[in-house]
Amino acid sequence: MSDKSEPISAEEAALLGELRVKIDDIDQQIGDLICARANCAVEVAHVKKRFSNITEPKFYRPEREAQVLRNAMARNKGPLSNEEFARLFREIMSACLALEAPVKVAYLGPEGTYTQQAALKHFGHSAQAVSLPAIDEVFREVASGAAHYGVVPVENSTEGVVTHTLDNFLGSSVKICGEVVLRIHHHLLVSDVTHVQNISRIYSHAQSLAQCRKWLDAHYPRAERIAVSSNAEAARRIKGEWNSAAIAGAMAADLYGLTSHAQNIEDQPDNSTRFLIIGAESVGASGEDKTSIVVSMKNEPGALHNLLEPFHQHGIDLTRVETRPSPTGAWNYVFFIDFAGHASEPVAKKVLEEVGRRASDLKILGSYPKGVL
Ligand SMILES: O=C(O)C(=O)C[C@]1(C(=O)O)C=C[C@@H](O)C=C1
Known part of the structure; x- marks a missing residue:
């Protein structure tokens, strides 16, 4: 990068000057509002302490945080994207919570x-x-x-x-x-000693290697793919190895001072x-929640159908059903089920009672706000 800055014209300087005065003024207002918000958070902490009958009150309130972020997004008039906009509020709230505890x-x-x-x-x-x-x-x-x-x-x-x-x-x-x-987003990372024309080893976690398989076949068909315990470990390994690259994310690149030789190399563009x-x-209801449960059933024909029937009958949306072998014995299964709604809502309560009657065991893992960011 050249350190010579371009000369700017008098007109540009005047226009920038005006806009920067505006920005300074807005920053002053944002700053005052952030201070006022932080003072509110300190007061919230006092109230929580005063009314709590346990030694450490619940300072972190996921349901309230989800509402604050959703409200912020609903109020966003642009031009920032909803995600960027909510991220700013995310950080303000994080700082406020740290003030509380x-x-x-x-x-x-x-x-x-x-x-x-x-x-x-x-x-x-x-x-x-x-x-x-x-x-x-x-x-x-x-x-x-x-x-x-x-x-x-x-x-x-x-x-x-x-x-x-x-x-x-x-x-x-x-x-x-x-x-x-x-x-x-996976990137192919190299260090300052890497000979990029001679990469013969690529380190990453096995899952990440699998998620970039087609890209690797097309660009580095002959390089050896080495699975290590994590992407960050892959990034750490290549320091000082001139013929190696790592597949990892932007945080690992920053942490180990690596540069990205190729970006977003995952085969599926919506990899998440x-x-x-x-x-x-447990967490209170936020208005848009999910509940996760784990259920054990006797291994008999129709068991899964019998278990899922109440959800269908009450019009509850299942978002995931996962089967795992039961730790209690061979050929018995447990089902992990996620559904839309909070366990405290009347319909969810009914369904849970019904499922509880049909199952040999039911455990509610939690109700929580649907991911906002
Ligand atoms: O509303 C609360 O209970 C707060 O503690 C305030 C606040 C916030 O900054 O908005 C901070 C932390 C909580 O996790 C939720 C929200």
Whole structure:
């Protein structure tokens, strides 16, 4: 990049000057409003403490956050996109929540992974995000109270369900208190010592290699594909290897000082991953919610049909049904079911009662706001 700046004409300087005066004035107003909002958040914290009968009141309120973000989007007059607009409010609210009480969020690491990106997207940058090496550890950290919340991947649009996450719910008391969907963009990353004409090894997580298979076949058919434990680990590995590249996301590139040699190389343009937010408490209704349950059934003909019938009868929208082998014995199954609505709503209550009568076991994993961002 050249450091010579272009000379600007007197007319341009005058026009920019006028606009910058306007921007300064608007910033002053935004600044005053942000301070007023932050003061409200401090007062909210006092009220919560005064009326709480438990030692640590619930400062984080996912249902309220979802409403604030939805309201912001509804009020957006452009030209910023709804997503950009809500992201700004996301960060303001994150800073306000940190004033009320610092929130510790454990996520499946290492640093630089898509799960970290999802944690930041959901909680904003004022949350204290802590990386843990395994999904089980994120569940344990939340169950023990060492972290307030956890973020784990649950399904990818190309690769399907993350069975390890579902299985963890069977033996844990943690609740689902939110979801966040992240568009996954993979990039081919290189370091400053990479000979880009001679790339003979490409590192990434097995799922990411699979999600870029066609692109790799077309562009690097002869390069060896090496699966490692995470995309961030792939990015870390290539430092100092002149013949290697990594497939990972923008966060890993930033973290390890790599550059993107090819961008958005995923085969499916709408490749996305859904993450769950787990916590210790249940969440109130936000007006647009989902409920996740896990149900055990005896292995007999028609079991699944029998189980799903009440949803159909009451016109409840099923958003996902996943079958997993039951830990209690061979050839028995458990079903993970997501449906639209909050467990406290009358129709959902009826359906849950009905399902409970038909199942040998029913556990409500949580009702939570539909992902907003
Ligand atoms: O409304 C509340 O309960 C607040 O604590 C305020 C606020 C906000 O900044 O709007 C902050 C944190 C909560 O998670 C939800 C909303």
